[in-house]
Amino acid sequence: MLSLDLAWLKPVLLPPVVLIVLAVAALLMPRRWRMPLLAVSCGGLLLISIPIVPRAIASIVAETTPYQPRAQATEQAIVVLGGSIVDRPEYGGPDVGPDSLHRLRFAARLHALTNLPVAITGGTPVPVRQSTLADLMAEVLVREYRVPVAWRETQSINTFQNAMLTAARLIPAGITRVVIVTDAIHMPRAVWSFRRAGFDVTAAPIEIPEPVTFELQDLVPRVDALVTSYNLAYELAGMAWYLATDRFRSRWGSAGASPQLRNAINATALATVAEAAA
Numbered sequence: 690m691l692s693l694d695l696a697w698l699k700p701v702l703l704p705p706v707v708l709i710v711l712a713v714a715a716l717l718m719p720r721r722w723r724m725p726l727l728a729v730s731c732g733g734l735l736l737i738s739i740p741i742v743p744r745a746i747a748s749i750v751a752e753t754t755p756y757q758p759r760a761q762a763t764e765q766a767i768v769v770l771g772g773s774i775v776d777r778p779e780y781g782g783p784d785v786g787p788d789s790l791h792r793l794r795f796a797a798r799l800h801a802l803t804n805l806p807v808a809i810t811g812g813t814p815v816p817v818r819q820s821t822l823a824d825l826m827a828e829v830l831v832r833e834y835r836v837p838v839a840w841r842e843t844q845s846i847n848t849f850q851n852a853m854l855t856a857a858r859l860i861p862a863g864i865t866r867v868v869i870v871t872d873a874i875h876m877p878r879a880v881w882s883f884r885r886a887g888f889d890v891t892a893a894p895i896e897i898p899e900p901v902t903f904e905l906q907d908l909v910p911r912v913d914a915l916v917t918s919y920n921l922a923y924e925l926a927g928m929a930w931y932l933a934t935d936r937f938r939s940r941w942g943s944a945g946a947s948p949q950l951r952n953a954i955n956a957t958a959l960a961t962v963a964e965a966a967a
Contacts, residue, residue, distance in 0.1 A: 699923070700919070703919055703922045703923055703926065704733065704734075704737055704915075704918055704919060704922050705734055705737060705738075705915050705918065705919065708730045708731075708733045708734050708737075709730070709734070711726060711729065711730040712726070712727055712730035712731060712734075714726070715727045715730060735910065737914065737915060737918035738910035738911065738912075738914050738915050738918070739907070739908055739909070739910055739911075739914060740906075740907045740908075740909075740911055740913075740914040740917075741901060741902075741903070741907040741908060742914070742918070743914050743917040743918045743921055744898055744899060744900070744901045744907070744917075745901050746918075746921050747873075747874060747898035747917065747921060748898060748900070748901055750874065750877065750921060750924065750925065751873040751874045751876065751877070751894070751897070751898050752873050752876035752877060752880070752892045752894040752897075753873060753894070753897055753898065754892070754894075755894070755897065756799070756868065756891065756892065756893035756894070758799055758802045758803050759803075762803040762805055762868075763866060764803075764805060764866045764867055764868045764891055765805065765806075765863075765864045765865065765866045765867065766805055766806050766807070766808055766839070766840075766859060766864050766866075766867050766868070767796050767799050767800060767803075767805050767806070767807045767808070767867070767868045767870060767893075768807075768808045768809075768810060768855060768859075768867045768868065768869050768870065768883070769792050769793060769796045769807065769808070769809045769810070769826065769830075769870045769871075770792065770810055770811065770848065770851055770869065770870065770871040770875070770879055771789060771809065771810060771811020771812075771813060771822040771823055771826060771851070772785070772786050772787075772788030772789035772791075772792060772811075772822075772871075772872075773785075773786030773787070773788055773789055774786055774789070774813060774815060774816070774822055774825065775787075776816070782816075782817060782818070783815045783816050783817065783818060783825065784825070784829075785822075785825055785826055785829050788872060788896075789811075789822070789825075789826055790829070791895050791896065792870050792871060792872075792895060793826055793829055793830050793834065794834070795870055795893065795895045796830065796836070796870045797830065797834035797836045799868060799870070799893060800836050801836075803868075805868065806837075806839035806840075807830065807836060807837070807838055807839055807840075808838070808839060808840035808841070808842070808855060808858070808859060808867075809823045809826045809827050809830070809838055809840070809841045809842070810823060810841075810842040810845055810851040810854065810855045811823040811826065811842070811843070811845065811851065812842070812843050812844040812845045812846055812850070812854075813846060820843075821843040821844075823841040823842055823843045824841065824843060827841050840855075840858050840859065842854045842855045842858055848875070848878050848879055848882050848927070848931075849882045849885075849931060851879070851882065851883075852879070852882035852883040852885065852886035852888070853882075853886050855883075855886070856883075856886035856887050856888060859888075860886075860887055860888075865887065865888055865889055866888070866889040866891075867883065867888050867889070867890060867891070868891045868892075868893045869883055869890055869891070869892055869893060870893045870895065871894070871895070872894065872895055872896045872920075873894035873895065873896055873897045873898060874896070874898070874917075874920050874921060874924050875924060876892050876894045877924070877928065878924055878927055878928050878931060879892075880892055881928070881931065882931065885935065898917070
């Protein structure tokens with residue numbers, strides 16, 4: 690069967706690219722449509738490039754409360770969600786991206802403060818290697834931070850699968866209370882997914898957005914504001930999709946679930962039980 694990689698569609702369907710496409714399309718439209726569409730596209734680009742706009746949205750959407758570990762942690766494990774993979778010739782090939790590295794660094798700090806075991810989840814294949822993002826992150830955590838990895842989940846390709854497949858490994862082992870480490874903007878979707886998987890979740894966000902200020906520099910368009918706006922749009926679209934598909938699954942039961950995901954969850958749970966019995 691012919692398989693098409695449609696990952697390139699994500700940035701095309703989200704701002705700022707979708708607004709640029711709209712502006713180009715407006716130039717091909719009849720005159721009565723041209724100016725309104727150009728006004729929408731150019732005005733939208735201007736708005737999302739002004740730092741105060743994405744910061745204001747992030748203050749509502751993102752998890753902005755830092756995690757303060759207690760001396761006697763009530764959680765049972767730290768779960769680190771995988772981020773990106775980048776090519777680093779100076780490291781000999783593929784390496785963890787900046788977001789993945791920041792999550793690992795914070796997880797190492799939490800492990801030092803709480804002595805909780807660490808789980809890593811992420812099944813994105815690593816280019817040119819027979820391994821996954823979780824394997825790559827585990828190597829970095831052990832080699833560079835001297836933190837052991839108790840569990841690694843290597844089959845998931847999105848946040849919901851991160852949660853479900855991690856649950857298949859941890860819950861049979863009696864781990865139900867976890868600290869989730871991921872970006873603040875990504876945290877609401879991660880918390881929702883892990884709670885749906887059966888965990889009692891504590892959020893430990895990183896990259897917490899800057900507070901909203903009203904200084905002159907916050908009104909000047911910047912590239913990093915466009916990046917934040919894209920990430921916000923991605924998370925809002927992802928959360929909307931999760932809620933819609935969850936409603937579908939609730940209505941149709943197992944008919945609304947992916948057979949591949951169900952098989953992976955069952956296989957992971959069986960493997961965990963076998964490990965515990967060994």
